[in-house]
Amino acid sequence: MATEVNMPKLGLSMKEGTVGKWLKNEGDAVKKGEALLEVMTDKIANKLDAPADGILLKIVANKKAKLPVGGLLGVIGSAGEDIGELLKRAAAVKAAPAAKQAETKVVAKAAAAQPGARVKISPAARALAEANGIDYTVLAGTGPEGRIVREDIEQAIASQSAAVDERAAIESIPYEGMRQAIGENMASSWAAAPKVTHHIGVDLTNLQSLRATINADVKDNEKVSVTDLLVKAVARALETHPRINSTLSGDEIRVLKDINIGVAIAIPDGLVVPVVRNANHKNLTDVSREIKDFAKRARKNKLETEEMAGGTFTVTNLGGYGSVEYFTPIINPPEAAILGVGRTVEKPVVVAGQIAVRPIMGLSFAFDHRLIDGAPAAEFLATLIKLIEQPYRIFIQ
Template sequence: MAHPVAIPKLGLTMVDCTLVGWTKQDGDKVEQGEMLYAIETDKITTDVEADGAGFLRRFAEVDSMHEVGAVIGGLFASRDEALAAEAASVAASAPTADRVPAAAPAPASAAAPAPSAAAPAPNPGRARVSPLARRIAAESGIDPATLKGTGGHGAVLRRDVDAEIARRKAAPAASPVPAPVPSVSAGEVRRPLAGMRRAIAQKMMQSLQSTAQMTGFGRVDMGEAVRMRQACLAAEADLGVRVSYTDIVLKACAGALAAMPEINASIVGEEIVTWGDVNVGLAVALDDGLIVPVIHNADRKSIAEIARERIDLAGRARAGRLTRDDMEGGTFSLSNFGSYGGDFETPILNAPQSALLGIGAITDEPVVRAGQIVIRPMMMFSLTFDHRLIDGAVAGRFRARVRTALENPYSMLARMR
């Protein structure tokens, strides 16, 4: 029996992808662990390794769109067997597609099953568009909904968009051209909603439409945290890294998440999943958008280790060199809007995560201490949470735990691995 080559589930929210390339030809010998093909989602292009060995027969073309679990090829015992094979010969033996990051194991009910050859379209009446086709269409000013898709279940693929581009170029010059939309001002500039900005727009709308988001606010006296950071700066040569306030806050969040697993959880389908690891995503601003790489097992790392990982991830994010592992498995997120002068905001959840902490700038403010007005370095912070899963009282206890950790930061040193 042939070994099926099937689309793996590479993230909790992954439903489908576009096959963007093969590294082998029909009949080629494939070793287990070799890079075999590449797929593209809205977020990232990923190389996929062969999970078996044998001679390859490809059943899917480049630029074709596939659901998680779909069989796109097979590995056979001999070259002749591979070249003579048909797709139906391996479809029945396809594995269930539930491969997700170890930090965020999806329950069986969340895994997408392998579709059969006769299965109806999952969203009848609504055209499906591959991520690559969607981007090219946006860049070319084409509405994919007007195209007839040639992919499985009528999916619009890159070749359909390319055909429409070629048709428009070949159209007679005398063809009527729609009048342009009047400009509001002489200096108006328009550009397609495409690439990372389109992916961010879709993800933010999906987050707001699929969760019951609420935001609570708090203030924390950062005086001791300021002293702690000054001590870290003085010891920078020994630590080998420059510690930031973000690192200290991230460590406080990680400790609070470990103590309150009900926050380190998600609603997946009809189940509540409490994640086994504390993986904190950190929002990094780029020139063309925002990306959220993940510091895995943050509760088991020292502040200096978190600082080193933060600097590495942020640098690779801005250079466009993040890997899939850097982006996946997050169970909570942190956004430092104080880095660009903000005091407080209401961040949108990075779904399917159920909570996100935003921190503002540290500013000197008059406060009352022991009946006296004194000047203290204060910081506003906000916790956005999914009210379907987290009640207001639970969110309040989490904010209080984070505040206590930041006002007594040296206690966090006891949690260094």
């Protein structure tokens, strides 16, 4: 009996996914649990395993196809098995919403053709259009009552980029999947949030000393990192300044109860931000182990979508590259702020009236000015600096 391969629900908020690439061809033998294809969401690429043994009889959704959760991706069965009826049923289910969408487009085009007509567009679609120079007033929306939605803008961007650049290139990298998701999310954030960035150098002497003490009798694979300590320091500072731990929801600024710190991790195909949940309530050892586990599984593409959801603040550390001191990190929506960490450099500073050479780490704190004003942001940063320069404060109430 044939087995359907359907679009999985990879997260509570997931409504659709995009086919990345098939790892098997039609006619190939597959085994249950064997990687069959890649499915992309707006946060991560997931490898989907075969649900049964058999032959991949039919690939229904090809690369770049977008399907709702439960949509038919392909069919596994026995050699020569008749799957005609199964494909007909799938086609009928797909045709119903397609017909409705076509009808909506006709109505939307008529509305768009009326000079002076009010353009209905979602906030996310508007931000993406403005970030990419798309004139949305001439587009036909496919949303309810002709509303222009994000997918309409994405299609317009794709059409705008369709012209082939004939210049010589040493490599052509498809702008799709995770790379495209990162690009669109960052463009949307940059366009929507009026951001301000505070830059400051912080003395790392005492934090480095504390770290050395903690790691003195610890195995190499259990040593805590500067990032681990910074995550704890940020969580502590957010307890003191809860308004920084907020999000904009419609016409409300919601100050969030949970302090969930996202930690940006670079991987070969892009960037992922797994979340340390309730970081303020976890001890340093648990935070360190969790971040190490995230990093290990991120490089193997084994993170779950839910592990990258629900963040309230992000820390992104470029210090290890040794080339960046200060930068402008892009806020990870729907969060209100992000901390960028630069390299640590030995610099002469004045300490108790005397010149001394100290390790100074660059911090870049970017925040959404719709939610956070400059003074509260400066107060948060002052608290964070005190916690870093007097790190014993991180662990006392």
